[in-house]
Amino acid sequence: MQTITITTDADGIAILTIDVPDQSMNVIGPDFIADLDAAITRIASDEAIKGAVIASGKDSGFMAGMDLKYFGAMLATSDGSRPQPSAIFNEVFVLNQLFRRLETCGKPIACAIEGTCVGGGFELALACHRRIVGDSPKTQLGLPEILIGLFPGGGGSQRLPRLMGVQAALMYMLQGKLFRPAEAAMLKAVDQVVPQGTALETAREWVKANPSAATQPWDAKGFKFPGGAGAFNPAFVQTMVGALPMTLKQTQRNMNAPVALLSAVYEGAILPFDRAIRVESKYFAKVAADPQAGNMIRSLFVNKQAAERGARRPKAEPKAPTMxxxxxxxxxxxxxxxxxxxxxxxxxxxxxxxxxxxxxxxxxxxxxxxxxxxxxxxxxxxxxxxxxxxxxxxxxxxxxxxxxxxxxxxxxxxxxxxxxxxxxxxxxxxxxxxxxxxxxxxxxxxxxxxxxxxxxxxxxxxxxxxxxxxxxxxxxxxxxxxxxxxxxxxxxxxxxxxxxxSRGFYTSRCFGTYVQEGAELVAEGINPALVENAGKQLGMPVGPLAVSDEVSIELGYKVMTAAKKELGDAYIAQRSDDVMTLMVDLDRLGRKNGKGWYDYPDTAKKALWPGIADHFPRADDQPDVDAVKERLLYRQLVECARCFEEGVLETPEDGDIGAIFGWGFAPYTGGPFSHMDTVGIAHVVAVLDRLRATHGDRFAATEQLRAMAATGGTFYRPAPSRAAA
The missing domain is CATH 3.40.50.720 (NAD(P)-binding Rossmann-like Domain)
Structure with a gap:
């Protein structure tokens, strides 16, 4: 075995030590899956083995989730298209079947957790009959997959609700929230917290003392969900009825994974467990088949980690820590x-x-x-x-x-x-x-x-x-x-x-276009509430007027006047310049002085300033929300593309990471460059041409975009599937 070492002690207890080679943290890949499969077969068939303890051989922690390079390979095909959900189901259900074999092997299995145990690693722990955690302030446990566009696909969406109740489990899974050891024990996600460094021995003693504890609660006759479940259970129905609209509001209907998770939990809770995990894998495959998950994984995890590990650092330079x-x-x-x-x-x-x-x-x-x-x-x-x-x-x-x-x-x-x-x-x-x-x-x-x-x-x-x-x-x-x-x-x-x-570099320059386009819309007489709601529905953290107040309208004005002074005749004036100037003249500088696009009363919530309509009369003909969203989105996209063409950006990876983590660009897209690849560069150029014809040259497509559209080029290789949106 390459990833698991098995030793058996005098009491017949097998110790499975996971140590995935060439990885700083244990992850689930094809070698681990094959080794665990073989280990389960040995445990079940060897009469000398009375039970087993699963532990980690790495100081970094117990185990993280799926090796995302391995997962990415599942989503690749020879012709560059995305595989069908049915093909992905066949790949991902293997892990679900494996964990199911582990918990039904007929012998007690304990998990000794020291350090981080998240994602697929925590799903492995959930498939054990006893979970024992070494207490450490650095230890985190849980199922954070939702944060990268997925949801638990190794049985986690079915086991966690059966251990701690549907409502509590959903709160953690929908937020990707992690547990500390004591919190996990209180919620029954783990069974025992012991002093750091003693989890393995405690787990071994438990297996020795409980030779017949080889049945999971959900496999026992008469099992009931904590707090209840089922289509006719009032508490369960109330939880699910409330969870869906709350989730849709929180995600602005942009995210696939949270809705799929809710469906998997709901359907799984009213089915036998073996059917429930098939339902989970079905929804997981559907989410994975959509480009959204791939884009989010690439930007929010793979490329982010690469940047943090020094992808852009000059390799020949010696380490230079600051003292x-x-x-x-x-x-x-x-x-x-x-x-x-x-x-x-x-x-x-x-x-x-x-x-x-x-x-x-x-x-x-x-x-x-x-x-x-x-x-x-x-x-x-x-x-x-x-x-x-x-x-x-x-x-x-x-x-x-x-x-x-x-x-x-x-x-x-x-x-x-x-x-x-x-x-x-x-x-x-x-x-x-x-x-x-x-x-x-x-x-x-x-x-x-x-x-x-x-x-x-x-x-x-x-x-x-x-x-x-x-x-x-x-x-x-x-x-x-x-x-x-x-x-x-x-x-x-x-x-x-x-x-x-470059003036404004990348993040300030491109973020500024979101604020400027919001000001342009208001100047045209578009309802400010429509502008703000469109921004949030697009997936931005807040609307463009609210964020303008937060960073200070006066700051934007100072940046604009400095650019005018520096660039002289080369400066291209925008209507948003006049809007900022007027707001500063009116002493409406933003949150910092308690009045901007919003009023900030001491005893009430902020509210849009009623005086906006006095200075920017409301147009009789108002656009629909999709038209406003399109303008706010494409004004950012084209500026990002300009930064790439001008060499301000050298890689799309930096562009996507900078947009999401710098100014909160809609995370579900994977970033502006991932989004342009996904909808297709030709589609991007067509939309920009239409917007330019109506709203001016700030929407002019770059020559590079036009060349890419003509040749089928993409920012990333290989190209993702096309699905214009």
Missing amino acids: KLAMLGAGMMGAGIATVAAQAGMDVILFDRDIAYAQKGKAHVESVLSKRLGKGMTPEKLATTLARVTPTASYADLAGADFVIEAVFEDVAIKAEVTKQVEAVLGPDVIFGSNTSTLPITKLAGAWSKPENFIGVHFFSPVEKMPLVEIILGKQSGPAAIAKALDFVAQIKKTPIVVND
């Missing part, structure tokens, strides 16, 4: 960066022009970390982390820093002055990173005497929560700077993308 960070600027952004850096174990010199501002920045660090007390943060850990942050107003205190991040006011002259002052202390050989959302890095690098050591490091607010960091290469940024920046991002456990210099 002491000079953080320039102690505002919300600088203090946020200081927080995540200190948490990662770095010493942070938090600089601002006035010591009071610097101390306020450290107070922000303490405030953020204090909210985590009891949630993995202890008073001792809090004190240690805070001790790493030193506020200062003296450049001299930056001495010894091996990386600099600047997050001062968005003004070229101010940034240049700070940059020069820092170089006078540290010298030009230290890597300097500028956190800016719009100012060209190449221009800012002119203030550092070695521009090859200058790079853009664009964070998103709030830094503590937002997962993306956009690394921007100036024209002279060198490999050492790229490596240093990417190593820093890895240290703080965030996801990087790497883009080339």
Whole structure:
């Protein structure tokens, strides 16, 4: 066997130790499936074996889910089309049958879980007769498949509701929420929590003491779901009746997997277990056959992990971890960066022009970390982390820093002055990173005497929560700077993308089009409520007007005026410019001053400002919601395509990751480039041509898109199946 080692002790208990070679974490692939199949046959047929314990041979944890490369191969065909659901069913039902064989082999099977146990790994645990977990604050268990466009397909959607009740199980599976050990035990998802490192021996003792405990609860005569189930059970019916509309509202009807999960749970709950797992695999195959799942897996898991592991890092550069960070600027952004850096174990010199501002920045660090007390943060850990942050107003205190991040006011002259002052202390050989959302890095690098050591490091607010960091290469940024920046991002456990210099770079530039198109629609007299609802139905986190308020209308205005000044006659004016100017003149700056597109009363929920109609009279003819969604979507798509054509983006992977994790672009699409491939480039160009004819050149398709449409080209290879939407 390649993935499982079997040893049998003097009591006749077989210990199955999983250790998938060449993997940092155990995953389910064809070799593991074959080995587990053989192991089950041996356990069932060997009279000397009285029972078994399944454990992991890796320090990283018990087991994750399916090897997604293996899963991707299931979805591939020789001609590039997607396989039929029936073919996928035959592949995925193998795992369901295997786990079913395990739990009906006639001998007690215990699972000894130390560390992470998620996805297919947790489904394997659920198929065991006893689940014993070593207690550790790092241990997580559960079924998070919904987060990558799938749902549990190895029996998890059937076993978990039978253990903890339908309502509770759905709450976890529909959110992809994970359990901590004590929580899992309380909800009956696991049987016992023991001190870390003792799960294997405890599991062995249980098997020895329970030689006849070889029947799962759902196979016992008279079994009933906790809380009840069945088409005539009032509580079950009420749960399912409420779950569907809540799910549709939460997903805006864009996601396939949650609805399929609800169907599998509902139908499975009123069927015998062996029929129930066939139903689960049927719905799983239907979801997997749609391009949505493949796109989400590629962007949200495979490409995201590749980026985090250094896919864009210069391979020849030695590792360059940051030990002491000079953080320039102690505002919300600088203090946020200081927080995540200190948490990662770095010493942070938090600089601002006035010591009071610097101390306020450290107070922000303490405030953020204090909210985590009891949630993995202890008073001792809090004190240690805070001790790493030193506020200062003296450049001299930056001495010894091996990386600099600047997050001062968005003004070229101010940034240049700070940059020069820092170089006078540290010298030009230290890597300097500028956190800016719009100012060209190449221009800012002119203030550092070695521009090859200058790079853009664009964070998103709030830094503590937002997962993306956009690394921007100036024209002279060198490999050492790229490596240093990417190593820093890895240290703080965030996801990087790497883009080339441009005004607004990639994320700010493309995100801005969503806000601008919302303003254009309002200026045309389109109902603001329609605009906002269309944005949310498209799959964006919030509508374009609401997000404009959140980031500040005034900020957008300042970016626009700076671009006008910088570009001169080359600047292309938009109607949205006039809208922003009017809003600023009216002192409606957004949430920060309590009035923007929305009013923010102290004692009530925010509401759209009634005065919008006074300044932008409502048009008599209102479009339908699909037309508004189309404009909001395609305005973003074409700008992403322009970034790719201009070389701001070098890979579609960076484009999709940056869009989803940077500005919340509809995750169910897999990102703008995945979406354009899926609906077909020719379809994208046709829609853009129609929108351009009606709404102007901002919708003009790029020459690259036209060439791809003519040749059947795609951003990714091989091309996914075409299904225009």
